[in-house]
Amino acid sequence: MSAASPTPTSLRVALLGGGTVGTEVVRLLTADSSDFSARVGVPIQLSAVAVRDLSKPRPGIPSSLLTDDALAVATSGADIVVEVMGGIEPARSLILAAMAAGSSVVTANKALLAEDGASLYEAARKFGVDLYFEAAVAGAIPLIRPLRESLAGDQVSKVMGIVNGTTNFMLTRMDEDGADYAEVFDEANALGYLESDPTLDVGGHDAAAKAAIIAELAFHTRVTIDDVYCEGITQVTSTDIKAAQDMGFVIKLLAVAERTDAGVIVRVHPAMVPRDHPLASVRLSFNAVFIEAESAGQMMFYGRGAGGAPTASAVLGDLVAAARNRLSGGQGPGESTYLDLPVLGIGEAQTRYYVNLDVADKPGVLASIASAFAENGVSIQVVRQDGHGDEAGLIVRTHKASDQSLRQTIDALSKLDTVRRVLGVMRVEGEPGA
Numbered sequence: 001m002s003a004a005s006p007t008p009t010s011l012r013v014a015l016l017g018g019g020t021v022g023t024e025v026v027r028l029l030t031a032d033s034s035d036f037s038a039r040v041g042v043p044i045q046l047s048a049v050a051v052r053d054l055s056k057p058r059p060g061i062p063s064s065l066l067t068d069d070a071l072a073v074a075t076s077g078a079d080i081v082v083e084v085m086g087g088i089e090p091a092r093s094l095i096l097a098a099m100a101a102g103s104s105v106v107t108a109n110k111a112l113l114a115e116d117g118a119s120l121y122e123a124a125r126k127f128g129v130d131l132y133f134e135a136a137v138a139g140a141i142p143l144i145r146p147l148r149e150s151l152a153g154d155q156v157s158k159v160m161g162i163v164n165g166t167t168n169f170m171l172t173r174m175d176e177d178g179a180d181y182a183e184v185f186d187e188a189n190a191l192g193y194l195e196s197d198p199t200l201d202v203g204g205h206d207a208a209a210k211a212a213i214i215a216e217l218a219f220h221t222r223v224t225i226d227d228v229y230c231e232g233i234t235q236v237t238s239t240d241i242k243a244a245q246d247m248g249f250v251i252k253l254l255a256v257a258e259r260t261d262a263g264v265i266v267r268v269h270p271a272m273v274p275r276d277h278p279l280a281s282v283r284l285s286f287n288a289v290f291i292e293a294e295s296a297g298q299m300m301f302y303g304r305g306a307g308g309a310p311t312a313s314a315v316l317g318d319l320v321a322a323a324r325n326r327l328s329g330g331q332g333p334g335e336s337t338y339l340d341l342p343v344l345g346i347g348e349a350q351t352r353y354y355v356n357l358d359v360a361d362k363p364g365v366l367a368s369i370a371s372a373f374a375e376n377g378v379s380i381q382v383v384r385q386d387g388h389g390d391e392a393g394l395i396v397r398t399h400k401a402s403d404q405s406l407r408q409t410i411d412a413l414s415k416l417d418t419v420r421r422v423l424g425v426m427r428v429e430g431e432p433g434a
Contacts, residue, residue, distance in 0.1 A: 007042075007327060008042060008079075008326075008327070009042055009043075010042050010043040010044070010045050011040065011042055011043075011044055011045065011079040011080065011323050011326060011327075012045050012046075012047045012076075012077075012078040012079050012080075013029070013044055013045065013046055013047065013078060013079065013080045013081075013082060013319065013323075014046075014047050014048045014049075014050075014073045014074075014076055014078035014080075014081050014082070014103075015046070015048070015049040015050065015073075015081075015082045015084065016050045016070055016073060016074060016081060016082065016083045016084065016085050016091070016094055016098075017049075017050070017051070017082075017083065017084035017085030017086070018049045018050070018051040018058050018061055018066065019084065019085075020307075020308040021084040021108060021135075021308050021311045021312055021315065022049065022051075022061075022082075022084045022085075023058065023059070023060045023061055023308065024308040024309055024311070024312035025082060025084065025312045025315050025316065026046065026049065026060060026061050026065075027060050027312075028312055028313075028316055029044060029046055029316070030046070036316075036320070039320050040320055040323040040324060040327070041324070041327050042327065044319075044323065046065060047065075047076065047078055048065055048066075048067055048072075048073045048076065048078075049061055049065045049066055049067070049073075050067055050068065050069065050070035050072075050073040050074075050085075051066055051067075051068060052068065052085075053068070054066060054067075054068050070085075070090065070094055071094065071097060074094040074095070074097045074098040074101070074103075075097050075098065075100075075101045076101070077101050077102060077103065078098075078103050079103065079104065079323070079326050080103060080104045080105070080106060080319060080322050080323060080326070081094075081095070081098040081103040081104070081105050081106075082105075082106045082107070082315060082319060083095055083098075083105060083106070083107040083108070083109060084107070084108050084109075084135075084311075084315065085109075086108075086109055086111070087109075087111065087112070088111060088112055088115060088116075091107075091109055091112055092112055092116060092119070092120075095107060095109075095112075095120060095123075096119065096120070096123050099120075099123040099124055099126075099127045099129050099131075100123070100127055102127060102129065103129060104124075104129040104130035104131070104132075104322040104325070104326060105120075105124070105129065105130070105131050105132070106132045106133070106135075106315055106318040106319050106322055107120075107131070107132075107133050107135075107136065108133070108135035108136050108311055108314070108315055109133070109136060110136040110137060110206070110209040110210055110213060111209050111225075113133055113136055113209070113212075113213050114208070114209035114210070114212040114213055114224060114225040114228075115209075115224060115225055116224075117213070117216065117224075117335070118222060118335070121334055121335035122335075124334060125334050125335070128331065129331075130321075130322045130325055130331055130332045131332075131334070132318035132319075132321060132322055132332060133213075133318070134314040134315075134317055134318050135311045135312075135314035135315045135318065136210070136213060137163060137210040137213050137214060138161070138163055138210070138287045138289060138301070138303070138305045139165075139287065139303070139304055139305040139306050139307065139310040139311050139313075139314060140303050140304050140305075140309075140310035140311065140313045140314050141287055141288075141289065141301045141302065141303040141304075141305060141314075142301065142314075142317075143214070143289055143301050144213075144217065146291075146301070147159075147214065147217040147218055147291075148217055148333045148336075149333060151218075151291070151293055151296065152333075152336075153295075154293040154294055154295045154296050155259075155293060155294040155295075156218040156219065156259070156291060156292070156293045156294075157258065157259050157292050157293065157294065158256070158257070158258040158259070158291070158292040159214050159215070159218050159255075159256070159257045159258075159289060159290070159291050159292075160254055160255070160256045160257075160258075160279070160289070160290045160429060160430070161214075161254065161255050161279070161287070161288060161289030161290060162252055162253065162254065162255075162279060162282050162286075162287050162288050162289075162305075163206075163207050163210045163211070163214075163255045163287055163289065163305060164201055164204075164206050164207045164210075164253060164287075164305070165193070165284075165285035165286065165287055165304075165305045165306045166188055166193040166194055166195075166201040166202075166285065166306075167201055167202060167204075167207070167232075167233050167253040168252065168253065168282065168283070168284065168285060168286065168287070169184075169188055169191075169193060169284045169285045170184040170185065170187075170188050170202075170233065171184075171233060171236070171250075171251055171252060171253065171270075172283045172284050173187065174236070174238065174241050174251075175241055175244075175245070175250055175251065176283075178238070178241075180237075180238050181233075181234070181236060181237070181238075185198075185202070188201075193285065199232070201232075202232050202233055202234055203230070203232035203234065204230045204231055204232035204233070204253060204268045204269070205225075205230060205232075207230075207253060207255045207268045208225055208228040208230040208255070208268045209225050209228075210255060211228050211255035211256070211257055211266050211267070211268050212224055212225045212227065212228050212266060214255065214257050214289070215227075215228075215257035215264060215266045216335075216337070217336075218257055218259075218291075219257070219259050219264050219339060219341055220336045220337055220338050220339040220340075220341075221264050221337055221339050221340055221341040221343065222335075222337045222340070223257075223264065223266055223343055227266055227343045228266045228267065228268060229265075229266070229267040229268065229269070229345070229346035229349075230267075230268045230269075231267075231268065231269035231270065232253070232270075233253050233270050235270075236251060236270050236426075237424065239356065239423065239424060240270075240354075240356070240424050240426060243354065243356060243395055243424070244272045244354075246384075247272070247354075247382075247384075247395075247397065248274060248275050249272035249273060249274055249275060249280075249354075249428070250272070250273055250275055250280045251270055251271070251272055251273075251426070252270070252271060252273050252279060252280070252282070253268070253269070253270050253271075254268070254269065254270070254271045254273070254279075254429055255267075255268045256268070256269075256271075256429065258349075259341070260344070260348070260350075262342065262344060262348060263341045263342030263343060263344045263348075264341045264342070264343050264344065265343075265344045265345075265346070265348055265349050266343070267346055267349060269427060270426055270427075271351075271426060271427045271428060271429040271430075272354055272426055272427070272428045272429070273428075273429055273430045274430055274431070277430040277431070278290060278300050279300075279430060280430075282302065285304070285305070285306065286302065286303065286304060286305065287302070287303065287304070287305025287306075288300055288301065288302040288303075289301045290430075346403050347402060347403050347404035347407070348402060348403070348404070349402065349403045350400045350401065350402055350403075351400060351401070351403065351406075351427045351428065351429065352381070352397065352398055352399060352400050352401075352427070352428035352429075353378075353396075353397070353398045353401070353406050353425060353426065353427055353428060354395065354396070354397050354424070354425070354426045354427075354428055355395070355396045355397075355398070355409075355410070355413075355422070355424070355425050356393065356394075356395050356396075356422070356423040356424035356425075357369065357393060357394045357395075357396065357413065357419055357421070357422060357423065358392075358393055358419070358420040358421040358422075358423050359392050359393060359394050359418055359419055359420060360392065360417070360418050360419075360420060361392035362418070364418065365392075365394070365418045366383070366394070368416055368418045369394065369396070369413065369416070369418065369419065372409055372412040372413050372416060373396070373398070373409055375412065376405050376406075376408045376409040376412060377401060377402075377405045378398050378399075378401040378405050378406055378409045379398060379399040379401065380396055380397075380398055380399070381397050381398055381399045382396070382397040383395070383396050383397075393423070397428065406425070410422055410425055
């Protein structure tokens with residue numbers, strides 16, 4: 001719509017997806033229709049809701065709006081198409097069809113944006129429509145807009161966050177209640193927190209998709225999920241939890257995106273965080289993202305990162321923004337990848353580490369272990385001995401070193417006759433009191 005076009009008397013909105021989030025979007029739009037009309041400037045009319053299965057009950061969605069012809073809905077020429085169906089296909093094809101028909105798009109589809117956001121950005125540019133996706137990362141927490149707009153005049157150096165509520169719930173229970181992994185997995189499943197494919201949560205893949213989106217926005221460089229190092233929480237043990245507690249740390253699954261002199265590194269993995277770091281206090285299913293920028297300094301965004309109502313809140317915020325643009329003839333921000341920085345592998349990441357070793361209780365053990373660290377360029381910060389005899393163990397915490405150097409160190413340690421077994425290795429993130 002050009003600036004000279006007549007101002008419409010209403011705006012039509014169509015939904016692709018009538019699940020938990022879609023139902024909540026319909027409920028809020030219907031219940032607060034007068035408020036939304038006032039915020040936008042004209043009434044919002046919900047024109048259709050596309051679902052896969054018409055026989056499934058959809059309480060809260062008027063039956064007259066329901067259809068299983070998603071393509072017809074996408075190409076109906078609605079002012080705004082909201083996609084909350086998820087998955088790669090047919091969501092990608094439907095979004096592209098909607099844009100080609102002149103519709104702005106609001107989506108919560110993190111997987112699609114992380115895999116092929118470039119094609120969506122390009123279509124939005126080509127057809128002169130908006131692409132908004134606040135709900136794709138961290139639910140109701142306003143994060144995408146600050147990165148795209150509020151911090152556009154600053155240089156972000158690092159983004160580190162808890163962006164998967166399920167794993168944070170599980171790790172909180174392990175830390176606070178002494179539960180083991182199998183127990184908290186079953187509990188999370190019973191509460192409905194886990195995806196239908198649990199590996200998306202516990203394997204870190206959900207967080208990795210969000211990390212890719214965050215990194216692209218923060219560093220103006222195209223990043224896909226294939227660029228993200230991904231490690232889940234399945235190997236986190238009660239021993240690791242206890243060791244973290246003894247050292248004044250808590251274990252969190254972190255998404256970390258950082259800009260170095262050489263390029264951009266994006267990674268998802270469990271990490272020990274000092275208990276006085278702001279992220280350490282984020283409990284249960286809450287999310288939080290900690291940002292470091294050159295001029296703005298440090299800031300943290302905190303709130304509910306998942307669920308129908310929080311996600312719908314973010315969707316509707318985007319809908320209002322897209323609707324206002326529609327009325328004014330303006331357009332929201334597009335893709336910004338002007339820096340085109342190199343995206344580096346995990347081996348280049350500089351981090352501190354915790355290493356738990358089962359060792360033989362005999363003279364020379366510490367000297368041989370210290371030599372293995374030194375020979376691979378890893379400096380030891382703290383060493384603590386636990387037990388004696390057959391129960392002898394060493395816990396080592398290092399200064400910052402490259403991931404590659406640490407891996408070489410672990411290989412060297414595993415070959416020593418003084419080391420019976422490497423029990424655990426974990427990165428340590430965040431400065432105390434940050």
